Amino acid sequence: xxxxDLDLLEKFNRLKGAAGTHSPSIATLxxxxxxxxxxxxxxxxxxxxxxxxxxxxxNEELLSTNEINKVLEFYPSQNKEISKSVAKHxxxxxxxxxxxxxxxxxxxxxxxxxVKGKVVVNIPTFSPYYEFVTDDSEVVYYxxxxxxxxxxxxKHYVEFVKKTKPQAIVIINPNNPDGxxxxxxxxxxxxxxxxxxxxxxxxxxxxxxxFEDSSMHLPSVVREVSNLQNVYIxxxxxxxxxxxxxxxxxxxxPKDKVAHLLKNGFLWNSSGLAEYFFRLYTREDFLKEYEIxxxxxxxxxxxxxxxxxxxxxxxxxxxxxxxxxxxxxxxVSSQDITVSLLLNYGIYVxxxxxxxxxxxxxxxxxxxxxxxxxxxxxxxxxxFI
Amino acid sequence: xxxxDLDLLEKFNRLKGAAGTHSPSIATLxxxxxxxxxxxxxxxxxxxxxxxxxxxxxNEELLSTNEINKVLEFYPSQNKEISKSVAKHxxxxxxxxxxxxxxxxxxxxxxxxxVKGKVVVNIPTFSPYYEFVTDDSEVVYYxxxxxxxxxxxxKHYVEFVKKTKPQAIVIINPNNPDGxxxxxxxxxxxxxxxxxxxxxxxxxxxxxxxFEDSSMHLPSVVREVSNLQNVYIxxxxxxxxxxxxxxxxxxxxPKDKVAHLLKNGFLWNSSGLAEYFFRLYTREDFLKEYEIxxxxxxxxxxxxxxxxxxxxxxxxxxxxxxxxxxxxxxxVSSQDITVSLLLNYGIYVxxxxxxxxxxxxxxxxxxxxxxxxxxxxxxxxxxFI
Numbered sequence: 001x002x003x004x005d006l007d008l009l010e011k012f013n014r015l016k017g018a019a020g021t022h023s024p025s026i027a028t029l030x031x032x033x034x035x036x037x038x039x040x041x042x043x044x045x046x047x048x049x050x051x052x053x054x055x056x057x058x059n060e061e062l063l064s065t066n067e068i069n070k071v072l073e074f075y076p077s078q079n080k081e082i083s084k085s086v087a088k089h090x091x092x093x094x095x096x097x098x099x100x101x102x103x104x105x106x107x108x109x110x111x112x113x114x115v116k117g118k119v120v121v122n123i124p125t126f127s128p129y130y131e132f133v134t135d136d137s138e139v140v141y142y143x144x145x146x147x148x149x150x151x152x153x154x155k156h157y158v159e160f161v162k163k164t165k166p167q168a169i170v171i172i173n174p175n176n177p178d179g180x181x182x183x184x185x186x187x188x189x190x191x192x193x194x195x196x197x198x199x200x201x202x203x204x205x206x207x208x209x210x211f212e213d214s215s216m217h218l219p220s221v222v223r224e225v226s227n228l229q230n231v232y233i234x235x236x237x238x239x240x241x242x243x244x245x246x247x248x249x250x251x252x253x254p255k256d257k258v259a260h261l262l263k264n265g266f267l268w269n270s271s272g273l274a275e276y277f278f279r280l281y282t283r284e285d286f287l288k289e290y291e292i293x294x295x296x297x298x299x300x301x302x303x304x305x306x307x308x309x310x311x312x313x314x315x316x317x318x319x320x321x322x323x324x325x326x327x328x329x330x331x332v333s334s335q336d337i338t339v340s341l342l343l344n345y346g347i348y349v350x351x352x353x354x355x356x357x358x359x360x361x362x363x364x365x366x367x368x369x370x371x372x373x374x375x376x377x378x379x380x381x382x383x384f385i
Numbered sequence: 386x387x388x389x390d391l392d393l394l395e396k397f398n399r400l401k402g403a404a405g406t407h408s409p410s411i412a413t414l415x416x417x418x419x420x421x422x423x424x425x426x427x428x429x430x431x432x433x434x435x436x437x438x439x440x441x442x443x444n445e446e447l448l449s450t451n452e453i454n455k456v457l458e459f460y461p462s463q464n465k466e467i468s469k470s471v472a473k474h475x476x477x478x479x480x481x482x483x484x485x486x487x488x489x490x491x492x493x494x495x496x497x498x499x500v501k502g503k504v505v506v507n508i509p510t511f512s513p514y515y516e517f518v519t520d521d522s523e524v525v526y527y528x529x530x531x532x533x534x535x536x537x538x539x540k541h542y543v544e545f546v547k548k549t550k551p552q553a554i555v556i557i558n559p560n561n562p563d564g565x566x567x568x569x570x571x572x573x574x575x576x577x578x579x580x581x582x583x584x585x586x587x588x589x590x591x592x593x594x595x596f597e598d599s600s601m602h603l604p605s606v607v608r609e610v611s612n613l614q615n616v617y618i619x620x621x622x623x624x625x626x627x628x629x630x631x632x633x634x635x636x637x638x639p640k641d642k643v644a645h646l647l648k649n650g651f652l653w654n655s656s657g658l659a660e661y662f663f664r665l666y667t668r669e670d671f672l673k674e675y676e677i678x679x680x681x682x683x684x685x686x687x688x689x690x691x692x693x694x695x696x697x698x699x700x701x702x703x704x705x706x707x708x709x710x711x712x713x714x715x716x717v718s719s720q721d722i723t724v725s726l727l728l729n730y731g732i733y734v735x736x737x738x739x740x741x742x743x744x745x746x747x748x749x750x751x752x753x754x755x756x757x758x759x760x761x762x763x764x765x766x767x768x769f770i
Contacts, residue, residue, distance in 0.1 A: 018465075025460050044459065051458045058457070063448065072443070072658070073436045074429065075410045075629040080403075101486050101632075101654055108650040112497075132649045244460040245657030247486075264517045265493040269486055271656050272630030273457070275412065 008036060009339055016351075026348070039346030040372045044244075045176075045206070045323050048369045049293035051242030057280055071272035079266050082278050083258075086250050089282040092226050095255045098262075099278070101269045103205055103236035103249035108132050109261055110232055110251070114199055117167035120160070122152065123357025126176045126203070140164055146359050149317050150178040150325070154186040158193045168199035174206045177352055177364045179319025181210050184219055191225060200231045205249075208240035208294055209301065210320040216295050222252060229254050237277065239322065240294065248274045297322065301367035307377045308365070313384045325352070328361040330384065337383075338363055345379040393421060394724055411733070424731030425757045429629075430561075430591070430708050433754045434678035436627030442665060456657035464651050467663050468643075471635050474667040477611050480640045483647075484663070486654045488590055488621035488634035493517050494646055495617055495636070499584055502552030505545070507537065508742025511561045511588070525549055531744050534702050535563040535710070539571040543578045553584035559591045562737055562749045564704025566595050569604055576610060585616045590634075593625035593679055594686065595705040601680050607637060614639050622662065624707065625679065633659045682707065686752035692762045693750070698769045710737070713746040715769065722768075723748055730764040 011033055015024040024032075026041050062068040076082075079099045087094035100106035107128050111119075116136040121129050123141045130139045142160055144150040152175070161169055171190070174181045182190070187202075194200060207220045225231045232253040238244035248270070270278070280286045305324050309316040313330040328337050338351035352362035367373055396418055400409040409417075411426050447453040461467075464484045472479035485491035492513050496504075501521040506514050508526050515524045527545055529535040537560070546554055556575070559566045567575070572587075579585060592605045610616045617638040623629035633655070655663070665671045690709050694701040698715040713722050723736035737747035752758055 025462050025466075028462050028466055041459075046458065048458075051454070055454055055457070069436070069440055070412075070630075072440070072628055072630045073431065073433075074412060074426075075623070076632075077410050077413050081410075081413055101490075101656075104650075104653050105486075112650065128652065134649060238460070243457055245455075245457045247461075247653065247656045264519060265489075265497065267513065268489050268632065271486075271632045271658070272412075273656070273658065 008033065008343060012036075012339065012342065029348070036342070037346050038342070038348055040368055040375060041348045042366045042368060042372075042376060043348050043350045043364075044368075045239050045321075045366050046242045046244055047209075047240055047293065047297045047322065048242060048372075049297050050240060050290065053286075053289055053293050054241060054243055054277070054280070057286060058276075062276065071276055074272065075268060076270050076272045076275040078268060079262060079270070082270050082275055083250070085278045085282045089287075090222060090226075090252070092222070092252060093255070095258055096226060096252050098251045098253060098258045098266070099270055100249040100251065100266075101271075101274070102238065102247040103203070103234050104128055104132075105247075105269065106234050106249055106251045107201075107203075109266070110199075110201060110234075110253075111137070113261060114257060115168040118164060119168040119170065120164055120166045121170050122157075122172070122175065124150065124175075124177055124352070124355045125170070125357070126172060127355075129170045129172075129201075137167075140166060141357065143357055144175075144178070144180065149180070150175070150358075151180040151318070152182050152186075154182070154190050158190055161194055161197060166197060168201060169194065169197055170201045170203065172203040172205070174210050174319065174321040176206065176321070177323070177350065177355055177358075177362075178317050178325040179206075179321035179323055180317075181320035183212065184221060184224075187221055188224060191221075191228065191231065195228075195230070198230055200228075201234065202231060203234045205234065205236035205239055206321040207235075209298055209322040211298060216298055226252050232257070237281075241277070241281075241290070243277060246271065246273045246277055248277050297367070300370050300373065304367050304373040304377065307373075308380065311377075311380050311384050314380070323364050323366045326363050326365055328363065332361070334361040334363050337361070340383065341379065345383075347376055347379055393418065393728060397421075397724065397727065414733070421727070422731050423727075423733055425753055425760060426733045427751045427753060427757075427761060428733050428735045428749075429753075430624050430706075430751045431627045431629055432594075432625055432678065432682045432707065433627060433757075434682050435625060435675060438671075438674055438678050439626060439628055439662070439665070442671060443661075447661065456661055459657065460653060461655050461657045461660040463653060464647055464655070467655050467660055468635070470663045470667045474672075475607060475611075475637070477607070477637060478640070480643060481611060481637050483636045483638060483643045483651070484655055484659075485634040485636065485651075486656075486659070487623065487632040488588070488619050489513055490632075490654065491619050491634055491636045492586075492588075494651070495584075495586060495619075495638075496522070498646060499642060500553040503549060504553040504555065505549055505551045506555050507542075507557075507560065509535065509560075509562055509737070509740045510555070510742070511557060512740075514555045514557075514586075522552075525551060526742065528742055529560075529563070529565065534565070535560070535743075536565040536703070537567050537571075539567070539575050543575055546579055546582060551582060553586060554579065554582055555586045555588065557588040557590070559595050559704065559706040561591065561706070562708070562735065562740055562743075562747075563702050563710040564591075564706035564708055565702075566705035568597065569606055569609075572606055573609060576606075576613065576616065580613075580615070583615055585613075586619065587616060588619045590619065590621035590624055591706040592620075594683055594707040596683060601683055611637050617642070622666075626662070626666075626675070628662060631656065631658045631662055633662050682752070685755055685758065689752050689758040689762070692758075693765065696762075696765050696769050699765070708749050708751045711748050711750055713748065717746070719746040719748050722746070725768065726764065730768075732761055732764055
């Protein structure tokens with residue numbers, strides 16, 4: 001394993017430091033390190049076929065008609081107006097829908113407005129869930145166990161939460177960064193057992209990549225839990241619809257919570273393009289095509305992850321998301337593997353050394369398109385065999 | 386004055402009710418009332434020549450290169466990264482810059498995080514300044530006087546604030562909805578007298594349309610006050626740069642305030658297009674062209690407002706913004722004038738009947754492009770002469 005360019009390495013490490021617990025974005029890397037050739041951005045948890053699909057509609061409906069000019073020039077509709085589209089799609093009362101400028105805005109809004117006191121966060125996790133809490137909150141970590149492959153043990157978790165008596169709990173399903181999936185049955189068991197927890201934040205941002213059987217039916221529990229008065233379901237659109245640059249997300253929550261948030265803020269927090277996307281999201285023609293690329297991507301990701309699992313000196317953790325947690329077993333640090341992949345192969349993966357709750361050397365690898373996935377597998381074979 | 390279509394009138398009134406204190410957006414009107422032909426959106430406070438300029442760059446640099454695909458697909462840079470562009474343009478420490486998803490997000494962030502207790506708001510005003518305050522705040526209204534043409538009397542205002550001892554004050558310059566301008570000298574006098582007010586929110590969202598003399602030099606006080614520890618300068622990009630659909634704004638504030646906001650939120654609150662715009666905002670080629678369209682628009686607006694001022698039965702209030710407050714003096718309500726302009730002439734103006742602090746029947750009219758402004762003048766002559 002040879003580091004090709006120490007100068008580049010030094011610059012990369014500096015950028016990584018500046019980005020805190022998140023990876024420097026590809027835009028930052030491209031502008032600050034133009035000499036670096038990035039062939040595959042495998043940090044990026046997004047369905048590339050969904051991006052292609054969105055771009056097809058974007059080209060046909062906004063670019064070739066010049067509608068894009070209006071989308072950029074004029075004020076978009078307000079939060080309550082856009083929520084109607086999403087409500088129609090989900091068949092849920094629009095007063096229960098809160099539209100966000102990406103899911104991170106929604107995480108922030110919930111944690112800042114409704115969560116005071118103890119909040120149970122399962123680790124490893126997506127860091128905003130503990131970074132965004134206010135000074136009035138105390139994060140209590142629930143450690144997912146390495147011997148369970150970081151999968152949540154529902155009964156043990158329920159006991160822990162009942163004993164801890166928190167004001168809020170956070171469940172990401174499938175979980176980030178390990179992709180661990182909680183079945184519908186287990187999740188409904190948890191929600192039923194924890195009716196006394198005032199705030200249950202359920203993040204389904206990766207649910208479009210999960211499945212319970214080969215029908216690949218979307219396993220979201222939105223319909224089952226939307227009437228519960230203590231549950232918030234958070235949904236990023238960036239990953240499953242491949243449009244991270246647009247910043248779209250929404251949450252389903254009790255009406256009084258939506259009303260509280262809209263009472264003194266969040267008026268014009270969607271861009272014109274976000275509004276266009278949300279209108280697409282309720283259209284049958286788009287959704288029919290989306291369903292095809294969702295299943296195609298799940299299938300290809302399954303093949304990719306299975307191939308990675310054959311490679312020696314690494315352990316591939318079970319996942320039902322569009323990424324995989326990989327433990328490095330050959331004694332090399334995750335940082336050195338990350339840098340080597342980037343500088344020698346042009347593959348950008350997520351070094352998980354800053355993820356609390358992981359024991360060992362871990363990287364996270366996103367499934368990309370078929371060619372890119374094959375290139376990742378070839379490069380890993382080159383590196384580890 | 387004839388109402389052409391009662392059915393349309395009823396539908397319009399319903400939409401207006403649903404949008405609260407803001408006008409229904411043009412997008413909402415277009416989608417909910419497709420039978421209505423809107424010829425001029427004179428609600429919309431935006432430089433149309435700046436939109437054209439932005440679209441020229443957007444076409445050349447994002448569309449014809451296909452860079453747009455990356456802008457939509459990938460995560461934009463984080464707040465701190467984007468603030469560097471703005472800091473470079475303003476020649477201010479990047480740690481003093483907070484990037485917002487439109488100015489309304491920044492108003493919300495400041496009011497929710499730093500303002501508790503009394504806040505003095507001058508009325509008439511932009512409603513989020515009193516709507517977005519939290520339950521810990523008490524809004525104290527300072528009434529701009531009709532006999533002063535709603536212009537701020539600096540000495541009287543300073544006395545009022547000193548007596549009131551608020552925790553925060555809000556000054557919009559030029560003010561919305563009347564366009565009243567506070568000169569640099571008066572503003573620096575106010576800031577100097579009110580050093581003991583913990584939070585001074587200075588909204589310069591319309592400053593690019595203001596001028597002190599025929600050189601039309603930008604009269605922003607950013608450079609003079611950026612070192613003050615009690616001042617926040619808020620800047621929308623929607624109006625002066627004609628890109629309301631992108632949602633871009635920023636604020637200049639003391640470093641510890643920016644650090645507080647970024648400590649637990651506002652991580653990825655800019656879209657890819659917002660990031661592209663902020664990069665443009667620091668480029669000399671773009672800014673040179675922008676300066677030309679800024680001055681062209683100011684000049685045309687001056688002619689437009691002067692023409693309107695000649696029309697009988699209305700009073701045109703003095704303004705240094707890109708809009709004008711107009712009082713209806715012929716006994717007809719502002720609501721009837723608004724509806725008549727919309728349904729008979731296709732001109733959408735802002736009915737100010739919901740604006741607190743105005744005494745009489747008022748509408749607000751935006752300056753648009755030359756042809757549209759001429760059409761507005763012709764229609765007004767038709768309506769009032």
